[in-house]
Amino acid sequence: MTRLSWSADAVSVGGVCEGGFTVERNGLVVPGVLWYPAEPAGPRPLVLLGHGGSGHKRNERMVMLGRMFAADSGWCAAAIDGPVHGERGPVTDTSHPAYSQMWQRPEVVQDMIDDWKATLDALSALEQVDSARVGYWGVSMGTMFGLPYVASDARVRAAVLGKAGMIGSSVRRSGIDTYFKAFAPKVTIPVLFVMQWDDERFDRQGQLELFDQLGAQDKRLHAYPGQHADNGPESFEVQAAFLKRYLERTEA
Amino acid sequence: MTRLSWSADAVSVGGVCEGGFTVERNGLVVPGVLWYPAEPAGPRPLVLLGHGGSGHKRNERMVMLGRMFAADSGWCAAAIDGPVHGERGPVTDTSHPAYSQMWQRPEVVQDMIDDWKATLDALSALEQVDSARVGYWGVSMGTMFGLPYVASDARVRAAVLGKAGMIGSSVRRSGIDTYFKAFAPKVTIPVLFVMQWDDERFDRQGQLELFDQLGAQDKRLHAYPGQHADNGPESFEVQAAFLKRYLERTEA
Numbered sequence: 062m063t064r065l066s067w068s069a070d071a072v073s074v075g076g077v078c079e080g081g082f083t084v085e086r087n088g089l090v091v092p093g094v095l096w097y098p099a100e101p102a103g104p105r106p107l108v109l110l111g112h113g114g115s116g117h118k119r120n121e122r123m124v125m126l127g128r129m130f131a132a133d134s135g136w137c138a139a140a141i142d143g144p145v146h147g148e149r150g151p152v153t154d155t156s157h158p159a160y161s162q163m164w165q166r167p168e169v170v171q172d173m174i175d176d177w178k179a180t181l182d183a184l185s186a187l188e189q190v191d192s193a194r195v196g197y198w199g200v201s202m203g204t205m206f207g208l209p210y211v212a213s214d215a216r217v218r219a220a221v222l223g224k225a226g227m228i229g230s231s232v233r234r235s236g237i238d239t240y241f242k243a244f245a246p247k248v249t250i251p252v253l254f255v256m257q258w259d260d261e262r263f264d265r266q267g268q269l270e271l272f273d274q275l276g277a278q279d280k281r282l283h284a285y286p287g288q289h290a291d292n293g294p295e296s297f298e299v300q301a302a303f304l305k306r307y308l309e310r311t312e313a
Numbered sequence: 314m315t316r317l318s319w320s321a322d323a324v325s326v327g328g329v330c331e332g333g334f335t336v337e338r339n340g341l342v343v344p345g346v347l348w349y350p351a352e353p354a355g356p357r358p359l360v361l362l363g364h365g366g367s368g369h370k371r372n373e374r375m376v377m378l379g380r381m382f383a384a385d386s387g388w389c390a391a392a393i394d395g396p397v398h399g400e401r402g403p404v405t406d407t408s409h410p411a412y413s414q415m416w417q418r419p420e421v422v423q424d425m426i427d428d429w430k431a432t433l434d435a436l437s438a439l440e441q442v443d444s445a446r447v448g449y450w451g452v453s454m455g456t457m458f459g460l461p462y463v464a465s466d467a468r469v470r471a472a473v474l475g476k477a478g479m480i481g482s483s484v485r486r487s488g489i490d491t492y493f494k495a496f497a498p499k500v501t502i503p504v505l506f507v508m509q510w511d512d513e514r515f516d517r518q519g520q521l522e523l524f525d526q527l528g529a530q531d532k533r534l535h536a537y538p539g540q541h542a543d544n545g546p547e548s549f550e551v552q553a554a555f556l557k558r559y560l561e562r563t564e565a
Contacts, residue, residue: 258525258534269521272536273510278538279538279546280537280538281535281536281537281545282510282534282535282536282537283533283534283535284524284533284534284536285532285533285534286530286531286532293533294531295555295558299551299554302551302554303547306547
C-alpha cells in the first residue's frame, strides 16, 4: 500500500505549481516533487524525471525540465531522489564513497524500480494526472535506474534515455552493464536514446551497443558532439517534442 | 553566366506553385523544379533538395518535401536532376550500367557542385528567394553529391545529410569515400546527419565514421532502425524543424 503526503511548501511561479511530496512504501519514505500547471485543466500527461548521479529531485536540470513540461506542454512532471542522493543520503558528487557503495547493493536497481512504481501508483490517483499517458525522461544515472524501470512498468508509454552504455569508467564502477544486458531487450516502448559523441564516462561504442540492444522496434538515437555533461543546442526541445508526439496521441 | 528559363507547365495546387525551369551553365542545361507558396510574401528561405540514386527532380520524395517546405513553412524548395538521372539520362535504377559509369567520370562530383552553384545563382535573383537563408536536404546520392557541394558553397547555411558513409557496397561501386574524406572536414555549417541502423548499402560503422569526420562543431546524428530505404516515423518532420531552427534566425 502506498501513501502520498504533501509537504507544506508548495509554490506557484509563472503559472507552474511545484509541490514536494513523499510516498511511503513498506515503511520506506521516497521524497519527490511534482510540477503541474497552476490553472486546472483536467487530467494530463505525466513525465517521470530521473536525475543524474550527484544530482537530486530539485537540481537545476530537474527544475528546468519540470517547469518546461508544465509551462510549455501543460503537463505534469515528477522527480524523486535516487538512493543516497538528495534527502536520501550524502552524495553530492559521484566521487563520494557512498556512490560506489550504492552500486554494490544487490537490490539497488530493484528498489528504485519499486520506488518509481509506488510513486506512479500514488500520482495516478491525482485529478491532474492522466495515468494512461505517462512518459519517462532520464539520462546517465537516470538511465541506469530508468532503463530497468521502464522495462518493468507497462504504464510508461515512451522514454527518453541515454548518456549510458555497456563500456566505460562509469560502467566499471557500477556494474550497470549486467542490468542493461538483462533489461534492454525488454524495453519495447518508443525510445529516444541520446548520447554525447565524446562521452568520457560511457564509451561511444558501448552506448551504440546499448541502443542496439533495446528491444523497441520504434527507437531513435540522437548523438551530439561533446562530453558527458554537454548537450546539443536543441536537445531538450527535441526530446520534449518526442514525448509530446507519443503522449498526446489518444489511444487509451 | 547562368540563365534561368521557366517551362510553360507551372501548376498551383493546394496553395503551392510548382514550376519547372532550366539553368544554362557553359552551354550545359540543368533541369530543375521550384516549389513556392502561391501567396506572395516577400523573400523567404530556400531549401535545395538532392534526390537519391535512381530518382529524379520530381520523384515522390522530392515532391513531398518540396510541397512540405512550401505549404508548412512558407518557404521555397528546389530540386535538379542528377547526372544521368531524370531528363539528363537513362538511369531509373542504380543497377543500370550508366549509374556505375557515372561514378567513373573524374569530373562528376565537381560538375554537380557547379550545377548546384549555377542553380543557386539563378534562383537567388528571384523575388521570392532570400539568398541569405539557404539550406540543403539530400540523403544517399543526395549526400554523395550534396556533401561536397555544401562544403564548397558558403551560401548554404545548414544541411540535412546522411544515408551514406565510408564503407559498403554503394561505396565500392562509386568510390565516394575518396570524396567524403576530402570534403567532410570542410563541412562546417550546422548538419543533421540521418542514418538507418541496418543500412545494407552503407555499413553502420562507415556512416558513423562519416558523421565523425564532418568538420562542423554543431552537428547531430539521428539514427533509426531499418534498411536504406526505410525512414523513422517522425524523421522528415524533425529534419524540417532542424532547418527551420537554423534558417529562420535572422542574422543576415
